[in-house]
Amino acid sequence: MKKEPLEEPWFIKVADPCKPLEFDLERPLEIEVGCGAGTFLTRRAAANPDCDFLGIERMLGRVRSVIGKCRRAGIRNLRVLRLEALYAFHYLLPAHHARKVFVFFPDPWPKKKHHSHRLFGPRFLDALWKRLEIGGRIEFATDHAEYFQAVREWFAADSRYEPVAPMERPPEVWTEFETEFRSQGLPIHAAAWRTLDAPDAPLPPLTIPPECEPREGVKRRCENFDLA
């Protein structure tokens, strides 16, 4: 099968992982973390031309799929970043700008010894709060009941978020994984929160393992990038 090229304007080339990315701050921004092959994000971008969209996805093949969908549909308001999401939220996104963040079916890392690989936890909630506008929303869905409960507990423990009703889930918003899980009859758990005003402080330096470092030929280290 022909590989989709990592083409501009859709693919964000990270030349310097210490330099925040540029966004048009006059336009609203919505972000999908782990956007997979991009079915949800490309549909949403096509339906909302007055908003900018960012997909963050680690897997190269899936990034190529998103770009192929954008090209075929003539979508111009979506870009994809191939990077570890925690790193991107920590260092590369503008403060308090995104109006929505979607995290659908993140890897649940079901074994206890792997829970540290999960996206959700205090570090991500810190960086997420910093990137969402005050009153901005995070939408979350998973098929994994234990992870769902763990995420709800992380949010309940953080006074900068309050629970709100999650978005409706008609088939038009299903991701590839949601379609697959529903076809297997698995239960889908969904929740959402909005950010509240709170004292703002700089994020502490992030310590992440080497496999989470920026990839794709960019510099491996930066000054405030502490390796464990």
Ligand SMILES: C[S@@+](CC[C@H](N)C(=O)[O-])C[C@H]1O[C@@H](n2cnc3c(N)ncnc32)[C@H](O)[C@@H]1O
């Ligand atoms: C289970 S899949 C779900 C994909 C898509 N959200 C869906 O529902 O069809 C999880 C996706 O998140 C990506 N991913 C997992 N952890 C990530 C991270 N920390 N940063 C960026 N992408 C991540 C994976 O590469 C994978 O494509």
